[in-house]
Amino acid sequence: MTRVRFLDPRGDLSAEVEASAGERLLDVAQAASQPLEGTCEGQMACSTCHVIVAAEDFDSLPPVSEMEEDLLDLAAHVSRTSRLACQIWLTEELEQLTVRMPGAAHDMTGR
Numbered sequence: 001m002t003r004v005r006f007l008d009p010r011g012d013l014s015a016e017v018e019a020s021a022g023e024r025l026l027d028v029a030q031a032a033s034q035p036l037e038g039t040c041e042g043q044m045a046c047s048t049c050h051v052i053v054a055a056e057d058f059d060s061l062p063p064v065s066e067m068e069e070d071l072l073d074l075a076a077h078v079s080r081t082s083r084l085a086c087q088i089w090l091t092e093e094l095e096q097l098t099v100r101m102p103g104a105a106h107d108m109t110g111r
């Protein structure tokens, strides 16, 4: 199980849930009523599933693909730890993951 913490754009905790390996972060977020549209359902055509990953968790995630990087270029409020939630599948090794909804100029490394 992975403990997933969702923060609002200001960095305040909005939900904390347990999720299983193999679950997709976008689905976990939507089940937790987080405001991620995910319009294209993971077809890499929208970037409305953009989240900002906590710096301490970022390196535990699989690397960003070139296609994801290209799509992130189109997203608003991108940070150096931005990812697309539709491209993150939780793994056994990942014990915790904190992500913030984009929307404000706020760097999570400073928390």
Ligand code: FES
Binding pocket: 026, 037, 038, 039, 040, 041, 042, 043, 044, 045, 046, 047, 048, 049, 071, 084, 085, 086, 087
């Ligand atoms: S849901 Fe569209 S790119 Fe992730």
